[in-house]
Amino acid sequence: MSRNRLGRKRLWRMRSNPLRRHDDIVEAWIVLVVWAVIAVGGALAGLVTFHAAHEVFAAQRTQRHSVQGALLTDTPPASSTPGGARDLIKGKVRWATADGTSHTGSALVDTGQKAGSEVVVWVDSAGNFTIEPPSSKEATLESAVLGLTAALAFAGVAFGAGAVARYRLDRRRIDSWGTEWNLVGPSWGRKTN
Structure with missing residues (x-):
């Protein structure tokens, strides 16, 4: 397979397509945004939680x-x-x-x-x-677990929000298909009784 043909095959969603609907483009953007939010937001949530927990444990070691x-x-x-x-x-x-x-x-x-x-x-x-208070090693481990939990929780919320948005798009597409079928279906020939 030639290099040019392979590139066209990978980017088939970007080309003009008579079957592609506006909702399909919106869904593709939703998926892209959700994964970007999961990657960037999850990493930030994990790092912020890790550093905050590590500071709390360090303060406990100095105060106790x-x-x-x-x-x-x-x-x-x-x-x-x-x-x-x-x-x-x-x-x-x-x-x-x-x-x-x-x-x-x-x-x-x-x-x-x-x-x-x-x-x-x-x-x-x-x-x-x-x-x-936890030792330095225990505090690092516990901070890492808390950071990972925060990152996973953030990713779960973002994924859930994306799933809800995609569900609503699916419902809209199904309603649209039903309306179109009601218009086109009767012209497809005779009906059985």
């Missing part, structure tokens, strides 16, 4: 710090779990802030500890109990 606390109650012994998973249970803990104020609250602690055992508690800059 660990302090030593004392366990106030005994915790039950560890149950045997396959794979050597770490058993955690809520326990009542007392800790002191940098200014010496004593606080009491529930924290996740290892099982099998006696009252008075030292435990690590995470607090924010105000001295209130909080959870451990």
